[in-house]
Amino acid sequence: MILGICQQPRHQATATRPSLWDPTFPGEPVKNALVRQQQARILCATCPLLGACERMLSDAERRGVLVGGVVAGRYSDIPQQHGKEGDLYQERCRACGRPMLPQAEPPIQARGRRSKKYPLRHVGEGLCDKCYPVCSRWAHARGGAA
Numbered sequence: 260m261i262l263g264i265c266q267q268p269r270h271q272a273t274a275t276r277p278s279l280w281d282p283t284f285p286g287e288p289v290k291n292a293l294v295r296q297q298q299a300r301i302l303c304a305t306c307p308l309l310g311a312c313e314r315m316l317s318d319a320e321r322r323g324v325l326v327g328g329v330v331a332g333r334y335s336d337i338p339q340q341h342g343k344e345g346d347l348y349q350e351r352c353r354a355c356g357r358p359m360l361p362q363a364e365p366p367i368q369a370r371g372r373r374s375k376k377y378p379l380r381h382v383g384e385g386l387c388d389k390c391y392p393v394c395s396r397w398a399h400a401r402g403g404a405a
Contacts, residue, residue, distance in 0.1 A: 265302060282327040296329050303332030310396060317383045320362040333385040352379060354390035 265271075270278055277284035279299035283292045303309055312331035319326050319335070326335040333353065352359050360377035379387035384395050 265299075265306070270302070278328075280329045299329040300332045303329065313384050313396075317362060320381075331384070352381075352387035352390050353385040354394045355379075355387065357387060359387040 265278070265280065270280075272278040272281055277287065277292075277295065279295050279302065281295075283289065303312070306312070309331060316326055316330045316333075316335060328334075350358060350361070357379055358377050359379040359381045362381045362383075379389060382388050382391040382395075384391065386394055
């Protein structure tokens with residue numbers, strides 16, 4: 260089992276076509292990549308391994324490991340530059356939309372930036388520390404969110 264990449268044959272990458280979850284493919288227009296990656300997010304939301312993928316992605320972010328493309332229904336918090344436009348990454352809470360400090364940010368660097376540029380901290384699932392207790396899959400499993 261490989262977390263983060265759907266193993267269904269119809270979703271696998273080929274030499275001429277990226278998978279839905281891949282970062283920008285060489286020569287692929289950004290518009291096409293965004294449509295493809297939105298499809299990946301939708302499929303992630305229904306995957307039974309979503310929680311395991313989120314744990315894997317969150318662990319990678321805390322260790323500073325680059326993860327390309329869509330994993331666990333979101334982009335990694337770690338900025339990744341591939342090509343002139345660069346890949347997208349999670350920088351705003353998917354619930355409230357406010358900017359949040361990436362998990363991967365070292366605490367010493369984070370100390371001075373959190374209050375101004377990043378008022379919130381990313382906790383997991385693309386959610387800030389304020390929204391996670393209410394909107395996370397963990398909260399739903401425990402009956403904490405409506």
